Amino acid sequence: MHDHKSEFLKRTTNITKNVSCGNQLTFDELKNLNAGEWFVEKDPFCTVHLLTENQKNDAKMQPIPSLQELLELAKQHNTKVIFDLYHPEHCDDINDTMDTVTTILRSGIDQKLIYWLPPKNREYVKNATDFIQIYGNESEMFQENGSHLNVKYSQLTIDKIRKFQEDNIKVNLYVVNERWLFSLLWCAGASSVTTNSCQVLNEMRNPDWTMAPSVYRMIWILVDVGSILTMIGLFVYQWKTSDSRHREGRTNVLLWSNQEITSLV
Structure with missing residues (x-):
């Protein structure tokens, strides 16, 4: 979530009901927040009707997971996790990075499932782990001899995406929510996309329309x-x-x- 400052956690929890809003909360305070009720009430993806009553009740009681819990879930389903850390101005970002890396390593998850995006302290992460390094721009990626790029879909032409594919460079594009755009980028050779419409794109087994x-x-x-x-x-x-x-x-x-x-x- 990219929520921050005065809007911290307001969008997806009941923080305004139970806790004074702020970005300095203990984990115990975070764990006491309800992070699922809003989903059932607002139905952002029009999918709540697919849930049974028991599933709805379960969804309404979801708390914020810890990083350890998230990693356990990812390990269980062999799912990749991409990390993009945001640091408060007063925070020592190297300590934050070290704590995050330590937690990931302690979880025992396959390090190849971890995609690391933050440019800060990248050298420390590269030396301490085997995480897949993701770069936010081409120049940094080529300078670091990387092979994974994460950019906005409008920044790359179709020909550029195809060229990266030929050079075995993995390209993740964000934010792609429409079927037609997903189909176009799929045919162009994009490796993956970041989306808010998982429930829509996950059902697609082929592009909607393809043509040489x-x-x-x-x-x-x-x-x-x-x-x-x-x-x-x-x-x-x-x-x-x-x-x-x-x-x-x-x-x-x-x-x-x-x-x-x-x-x-």
Whole structure:
């Protein structure tokens, strides 16, 4: 969660009901917060109706998990975890990093399941662990001889994503919530995406619509040519129709004039 300062924890807990809001809370205070009731009440992904009554009641009582509990869950399901640490201004970030790394190592989780993103203290983490290092920009990644990139999807072109794929560079793109965008990046060769719509994208076994670039270009050219020919045809038809009407008008005038001459004679 990127909540911070006065909004700390307000979005996903009942902190305003039970605890004075602030970013200096003990773990015991955090554990006493309800972090599940809001989900059932607001139904952010329109999925609550899929839960049974027992599951809803269970969801309503979810607390904030500790890092150790999160790692145990990830280890149980062999799930990757990406770390992006945020530090308060007064916090000693090296100690925070060391505590986090120690907790991860103590959990016994496969270190290849840990993706480490924070650039601060990266050298310490690289020397102390076998975590997968993720970089937030290309220059840092190439400088560190890395092979994992995490950037906003709009920062990379389709050709760039394909080039990274050819070079065996893993690319994670954020934030991708729509099926069509996920399908496009999937076809381009993105390794993974960060999303708020897990329940939607997780159901996709294939891109919604795929087409080879050569086929797309051919269709594009044919449609353009067809459009041009149609416009030319309409122009010619309009020109001939207009010319025919013009000639018909002149004929009527001549006939009328001839009738007048005949009447006068």
